[in-house]
Amino acid sequence: MGRVTPPAEWQAYQLTKEEYWVLPLGSTFHGRDIFSPAAAHLANGAALHDLGIGVIDLSAFALPQPHEVPGTAIGQVIHIDRFGNLITNLRQAHLPAGPLRVRVASR
Numbered sequence: 001m002g003r004v005t006p007p008a009e010w011q012a013y014q015l016t017k018e019e020y021w022v023l024p025l026g027s028t029f030h031g032r033d034i035f036s037p038a039a040a041h042l043a044n045g046a047a048l049h050d051l052g053i054g055v056i057d058l059s060a061f062a063l064p065q066p067h068e069v070p071g072t073a074i075g076q077v078i079h080i081d082r083f084g085n086l087i088t089n090l091r092q093a094h095l096p097a098g099p100l101r102v103r104v105a106s107r
Contacts, residue, residue, distance in 0.1 A: 006060040016052040063089045071096055077104065 015021075015038050022033045038051050048054075066075035066089050075090035086104065 004060050004062045006058050010058055010060075011048065012055040012058055013048045013052045014055055017050070020046075020051050066090050066094050068094065 015034055020037055020041050022037050025033045041051060042048070063078060064076050066073055068074070073090055073094040073096070075088045075094065077086045078089050079087040081087065
C-alpha cells in the first residue's frame with residue numbers, strides 16, 4: 001500500500017481536551033469515553049477546534065481495490081484488530097443484494 005496525498009478538504013483533530021471526555025477512561029476502545037462524548041458535543045454545536053488540536057500533516061494510503069466477477073466480490077483483508085475483527089477493502093456497493101456467503105482463504 002503506497003502513500004498518497006489526501007484531498008485538501010480533509011481535516012483531522014487529535015481529541016486532546018479532557019474536559020470533553022468521560023473520565024476515568026476505560027482500558028479498551030475509547031468509543032464510550034472519548035469519541036461518543038466528542039460526537040455529542042459536536043451535535044450540540046461545539047466546533048472541532050474546541051475538542052482538540054488540528055493535525056497538520058495528514059497522509060493517506062492507497063488501498064488495494066476489490067474486483068468483481070458475476071455475483072461475487074473479491075477483496076482482501078487489510079487489517080486484523082486485536083479483537084480478531086477482519087477489516088476488508090470491500091464496501092457495501094461491492095456486495096450483491098440478498099444473503100451473503102463469506103469465504104476467507106479456503107474457509
